[in-house]
Amino acid sequence: MRIILRSRTKSIFALLIALFLLSACSEPKQEIHKYSYFTFGTIIQLTIAGVEKELADEAAAELDTKFADMHNDWHAWQPSPVMTLNQQLAKGETATVDEKLLPLLLKAKAFTDISSDTFNPAIGHLLFMWGYQKDEQPIEPPAQLKIDEYLNNIPDLSKLKIDGNQVSSSDNNIQFDLGGFAKGYGIDRAIDHLKSKGITNAIVNAGGDLKVIGQQTDRPWRIGIRHPRKTGSVIGLLDVNDGESVFTSGDYERYFIYEDRRYHHILDPRTGLPATDLTSVTIITEDAALADAAATALFVAGLKDWEKVATQMGINKVMLIDKHGQLYMTAAMQPRMQLVEKDQDIVISRTISDENR
Amino acid sequence: MKIGDKLVLIIGIVLVASLYKQLWFSEGHGDFIQITIDAKEQRLVSLAEDQILKMKGKVGISELEIHNGKIRFKHSPCTNQICVHTGWLEKGGDFAACLPNRIAVEVVANNTLFDSINF
Numbered sequence: 001m002r003i004i005l006r007s008r009t010k011s012i013f014a015l016l017i018a019l020f021l022l023s024a025c026s027e028p029k030q031e032i033h034k035y036s037y038f039t040f041g042t043i044i045q046l047t048i049a050g051v052e053k054e055l056a057d058e059a060a061a062e063l064d065t066k067f068a069d070m071h072n073d074w075h076a077w078q079p080s081p082v083m084t085l086n087q088q089l090a091k092g093e094t095a096t097v098d099e100k101l102l103p104l105l106l107k108a109k110a111f112t113d114i115s116s117d118t119f120n121p122a123i124g125h126l127l128f129m130w131g132y133q134k135d136e137q138p139i140e141p142p143a144q145l146k147i148d149e150y151l152n153n154i155p156d157l158s159k160l161k162i163d164g165n166q167v168s169s170s171d172n173n174i175q176f177d178l179g180g181f182a183k184g185y186g187i188d189r190a191i192d193h194l195k196s197k198g199i200t201n202a203i204v205n206a207g208g209d210l211k212v213i214g215q216q217t218d219r220p221w222r223i224g225i226r227h228p229r230k231t232g233s234v235i236g237l238l239d240v241n242d243g244e245s246v247f248t249s250g251d252y253e254r255y256f257i258y259e260d261r262r263y264h265h266i267l268d269p270r271t272g273l274p275a276t277d278l279t280s281v282t283i284i285t286e287d288a289a290l291a292d293a294a295a296t297a298l299f300v301a302g303l304k305d306w307e308k309v310a311t312q313m314g315i316n317k318v319m320l321i322d323k324h325g326q327l328y329m330t331a332a333m334q335p336r337m338q339l340v341e342k343d344q345d346i347v348i349s350r351t352i353s354d355e356n357r
Numbered sequence: 358m359k360i361g362d363k364l365v366l367i368i369g370i371v372l373v374a375s376l377y378k379q380l381w382f383s384e385g386h387g388d389f390i391q392i393t394i395d396a397k398e399q400r401l402v403s404l405a406e407d408q409i410l411k412m413k414g415k416v417g418i419s420e421l422e423i424h425n426g427k428i429r430f431k432h433s434p435c436t437n438q439i440c441v442h443t444g445w446l447e448k449g450g451d452f453a454a455c456l457p458n459r460i461a462v463e464v465v466a467n468n469t470l471f472d473s474i475n476f
Contacts, residue, residue: 032472036393036454036461043454043461047473064396135456137437208476216472224450226476231444237471246475253476282475 031217035060039067040183041135042207048194049201049216059197063190070186073100076124076177077133085167086124086175094168102165104178104185111181111293112157114312116305119297120269122155124175132265133177137256141263147272154269184247184292187211191288208253209295211245211288225337228252228280228321235321237338238284247291249299250280268300277302277322284317284336291315303328307351316352387449387464390428392421395459404428404447404464414458421462434458450474 033056037044044067048056076082081101088095097105108121124133129146131138159171183206190204191211201214203221212221220241224234228250240246251274254265268275281299285291294313301309303322310318310330319337320328328347329337358366392400394414402410402423409431410421417434427447430440433455440455449466452474 034391034463034465035396035399036463037396038454038456038459038461041456043456045452045461045463045473203473205473205475208474210473210475221473222471224471224474226474231442234471234474238475248475250476 033057033060035063037064037067039071040186040206041179042183044190044207045203045205046190047203047205048199050214051199051201055197055199059194059199062197063193066190066193067186070182070189074104074178074182074186076175076179077128082176082178089167089169089174090172092169092172094166097165097167099165102162104182105160105162105167105176107181107185107289107293108176108178109157109160109162111290111297111313114314115293115297115309116301116312117270118268118300118305118309119180119293120155120157121178121180121293122157122160122174122176123267123269124177125153125155125173126150126267126269126272127177127179128175130263130265130267132254132267137254138263139256140258150272180296181289181292183207183209184245184288184290187245187288209245209247209288209292210240212240212242214242225282225319226250229325234340236319236340238336240284243286244284245286245288245291246282246284247288247295248280248282249295251299252279266296266299270300275300275302277304278320279323279325280321281306282319282333283315284333285315307349310352318349318352387426387447387451387466389465390421390423390446391463391465393461393463401465412460414455414460416458419455419458419460428462428464429453430455430462 031049033048033053035046046060046063073080074082076086081098085095085097111119127133129142153173155173156171160169160174187204187206191213194202203210203212215221220239223238223240223246225236225238227233227235238246249266251264251266255262264274266275278299281295283291283295294315297309297313298306298318306320316330317333317336318330319333326347327344328349330349330352334348387404390402390404392402392412394412404423404426407424412419412421419430420432422429422431427445429445430453433440435455435457440453443453446453446462446464449464449469450471450473451464454461
C-alpha cells in the first residue's frame with residue numbers, strides 16, 4: 001500500500017522524529033564506573049575510566065576489603081595495632097609494630113618535623129578531650145582547665161624513637177590519632193592497587209580529598225573546589241594531572257555551635273584550640289599523605305606562617321581563603337585554578353618557588 | 358499549507374531547536390542520580406520525574422525527594438542531619454551522603470562541569 005503524506009503531516013512527522021532523537025541524551029555514558037565506600041569515618045568515591053566494567057568491578061571489590069583493613073588497622077579508638085601502641089607508649093614500654101603501621105609512624109614523625117609542629121598526629125588526648133574521636137559532633141568545648149593541662153603536656157614527637165620495628169618514647173603523652181594523614185596514605189595505597197590491576201585512569205576521593213591517575217576519556221580529570229561559605233557552590237575548577245592529589249582543609253567540614261560560638265575540628269596543637277585565621281586551604285601535590293598533612297598544617301599555621309611551613313613541606317601549589325573571604329594563592333597555583341567569579345581580588349604569594357614539585 | 362499551519366511549524370522548529378541546545382549543550386545539569394546503599398547496592402534513577410524515594414539504610418529509612426530535576430535528602434534517621442542540610446543537588450558531580458545510614462547520592466550528567474568535588 002502506498003502511503004501518501006500531505007506536507008503538513010510530513011512536517012509534523014519530521015518534528016516527532018526530531019523530538020525522538022532528543023531522548024538519545026537520556027542514557028549516561030557507560031565508560032565511567034563509579035563506586036562508593038563508607039569507611040575512615042567518611043565516604044570514599046572511586047571513579048574509573050577506560051576499562052571494561054568487569055575489571056572495574058573486580059578492582060572496586062578488592063578495594064572494599066583493603067579500605068576496611070586499613071580502617072581497622074589504623075583506628076586509634078577501637079581495638080587495633082594503633083590502640084595497642086598507644087597503650088604501650090603510655091606505660092613507657094617499647095612496642096613492636098608491624099610493617100603496615102611502621103611507614104605511617106615514620107611519616108608521622110617526618111611530617112611533624114617539617115611542619116614546625118603545626119601538624120601533630122600524637123594529640124590523641126586533645127582530640128578525645130574535644131570529643132572528636134567519635135563520629136557524632138561534640139556538644140561543648142572542654143573546660144579551660146583541661147586545655148591548660150594539655151598545654152603543660154603537649155606531646156613531643158621528637159621524643160619518639162623508631163629503631164627498626166621497635167618504637168619507644170620518653171614522652172608518655174604521645175597518643176597517636178593518625179586521622180590527620182592516614183586517609184591520604186590510604187588513597188596512595190588505593191591508587192597503587194588500581195595501577196597494579198592495569199587501571200590507569202581513576203579518581204579516588206575520600207571525603208572530599210582526592211588523587212587522580214590518567215585522565216577522563218579525552219580530557220584531564222576536572223575537579224570542583226567547594227566554596228567554604230556558599231553551600232552547594234564551587235569556588236573554582238581545576239584540571240588535575242596524572243598522579244596529582246588535591247586536598248582541602250576547611251572549617252566547614254566538622255563543627256558545632258556552643259553559646260553562639262562556632263568551634264570547628266582543626267585544632268592547633270600549639271594552643272589546644274581551633275585554628276582561627278582561615279576558612280579553607282587547598283593544596284596540590286603528588287604524595288596524598290603529604291598533601292593531607294600539609295593541608296592541616298597550613299590551616300593551623302595561618303596567615304603569618306603558611307608560606308614558611310609550605311616551603312618546609314615542599315608544597316608550592318596552595319590556595320587559602322581567610323575568614324574575611326580574601327583569597328591567597330601561590331604563583332604556581334594561580335594558573336591552575338579557574339575561579340567561578342573571575343573578578344575576585346587575589347593576593348599572590350611569590351615567596352614560594354613556582355617550579356613544579 | 359495555510360498561515361496557521363506555517364506558524365505552528367515555525368513554533369515547533371524553534372521549540373525543538375531550543376530543546377536541543379538545552380539538552381545536548383547545557384553544561385552541568387544532571388540527568389540521573391546514582392544512589393549507593395552500603396557500598397553494595399547501586400541504583401540509577403532519572404531526575405526527570407518528581408517523586409519521593411524511600412531508601413532503607415543501616416539505621417533506618419532515608420527519604421530522597423526529586424523535584425524539578427533536583428534531588429535532596431528530605432528526611433533522614435541520623436542524628437547530625439548533615440545530609441539533609443546539604444540541600445538540593447542538581448549538577449553533574451553534586452554529591453551528598455548520610456554516613457550513619459550509609460546512603461550516598463551523586464548526580465550523573467553526560468555533560469558535566471566536573472568529575473569529582475574537593476572539599
